Amino acid sequence: MLYLTQDGIENRKAWEEKGYRLPEFDRKEMEKATLEAPKWLHFGAGNIFRAFQANLMQQLLNQKEEKAGLIAVDGFDYEIILKNYRPHDNLSILVTLKADGNVEKTVIGSIGASYVMDREAKEDFEALKNIFRNPSLQMVTFTITEKGYAITDASGNTPANIAQDFTAGPEKATSYMGKVVSLLYVRYLAGATPIAMVSTDNCSHNGDKLFAAVDAFAKAWVENGLAEKGFLNYIEDKNKVSFPWSMIDKITPRPDESVRQLLEKDGLDLTYAETSRHTFIAPFVNAEESEYLVVEDAFPNGRPALEKTGVYFTDRETVNKVERMKVCTCLNPLHTSLAVFGCLLGYTMISDEMKDEDLVALVKGVGYKEGLPVVTDPKILNPKEFIDTVINVRVPNPFMPDTPQRIATDTSQKLSIRFGETVKAYVANDTLNVDDLKLIPLVQAAWIRYLMKKDDELNAMELSSDPLLEEVSAYTDKVEMGKETKESLEEKVGALLHNKTIFGVDLYEARLADRVLTYLLKMTEGKGAVRKTLQEALGK
DSSP: OBOOSHHHHTOHHHHHHTTEEOOOSOHHHHHHHHHHSOOEEEEOOSHHIIIIIHHHHHHHHHTTSOSSOEEEEESSOTHIIIIIIGGGTTOEEEEEEOTTSOEEEEEEOOEEEEEEOOTTSHHHHHHHHHHHHOTTOOEEEEOSOGGGGOSSOTTSOOOHHHHHHHHHOTTTOOSHHHHHHHHHHHHHHTTOOOEEEEEOSSSTTHHHHHHHHHHHHHHHHHHTTSSOHHHHHHHHOTTTEEOOOEEEEOOOOSOOHHHHHHHHHTTBOOOOEEOTTOOEEOSEEEEESOOEEEEEOOOTTOOOOGGGGTOEEEOHHHHHHHHHHIIIIISHHHHHHHHHHHHHTTOSOHHHHTTOHHHHHHHHIIIIIIIGGGOOOOSSSOHHHHHHHIIIIITTOTTSOOOHHHHTTTGGGTHIIIIIHHHHHHHHOTTOOGGGOOHHHHHHHHHHHHTTSBOTTOOBOOOOOOTTHHHHHHHHTTOOTTTOOHHHHHHHHHHHHTOHHHHSSOTTTTTOHHHHHHHHHHHTSSTTHHHHHHHHHTTO
16 A cells, blocks of 8 residues: 555655655655744645645755745635644646646645644644745645635625724734734734735736735734724835736646546555535545746745746736637637537537537637637747647647536636637727627627537536626527527527626627627527538638
8 A cells, every 4th residue: 555644755665656746855854944943834725735836845855946835824724734634745647638648646745834824723823824934934825716805795795704803903804815914924024024925816917916915914903993004005015925827727627537547556555525615525536737927026935946837927017918819729729619619519528629629610610710819928938839728739638638518617708808808809909800800709609509408419417616606597588499580589698798797798799799609509409400501611
């Protein structure tokens, strides 16, 4: 048997015979250095962190570029630390699933300490305070999802727990961001040493979202006399506390059963678990080979030499361009196209969709033909090469257990940026004609058809979660399969096509509404109509 513990990996030969790469440094020395002079702390100890950031630090440790490791913290689901990290001595296994069928297995041992950000866990919380007091701490990174930075709800109101923290002060704050900011206040009181607060969540202008949350707490506490006035100055001085933008891209699905079986064949005893907060945890993580991390180089207290692991450090404008390239043209529109059509055509694996000639032609058309003419070129990454990798390597990877149903989640929140920005660019460009857009409106129509809750065989279909699902489904609930005319269909869904929040533009003003309605009408003719409409749009 192979045991994923520090004692267990001391038997290096047994692991290496099974093809595992082990840490090439003394973990006990690393742990000691991490506690004495911490440099990097990370909030959000989930899969993307273990597959990406923790592996980057492992590379630096292997290269002898760093002595201290990472500090992993979870402030939402404490069981991730208590039931997953600590029983395995902060070790985990990264299984990299390559498109050529090769599997790379790495024992990640770069985490020097792990904590829960829980005031009730007094030893852990005091340890976090001491880490933030330490001038050696250079950066704090986050993967807590975009929702983690929210200090208002969908209606713009302040949630009760945030409002309570505003008046409770740094010593009693209990919300996630409230506790983070309270730790920054500890650092301020200990000498106001500089630090970089770096969101690496997959959302646009993520540094601004993190700053807005931190700044709101600092302002409230200063205004309420719960923190020194200088604290707000500290937070708002970019030479003291920076909030760099970043763009992250790496597909890391939940731990897959097939990967578990592969590891168990090697003699590993692995336990799956679902926490009380419904987080699916395992001592391994599976991920694709491709990865990109582009970060604004704004680190007032220095940083690890992560450029030696392939991380791009650049200016804010370039980070923004890379983000736009990925989200508006080279990846996300292709993913959403596959998600919507995959659900309608009965697929349960994204990789299987890339065996479908029609769907391959669809994403090539959306990316190369309609997207590239208006792509934002960041220069540090080539847009066409990026799409080439997506279409030829990343999405077809049969060993990546990703589903169209997962990617279809929250589509109403994605359409505006993933397609609307391209439509806007065509409308604004004197040399391009919006009438040349045929596949983007096809995907928009397919999403509305998807809302009818029936696949192309007219079988009942469960829709993925979406905050606007009830609102948008109301438009399609009265649409009758095979009984609509263009006029009746427009009467039922026309108002939806005006919605700039969803589509990024008013589709009528952009001169695309008629095309969307035409496609949608064809898709509602009956069984097989989605496939037929897709093929017609592709010129088949």
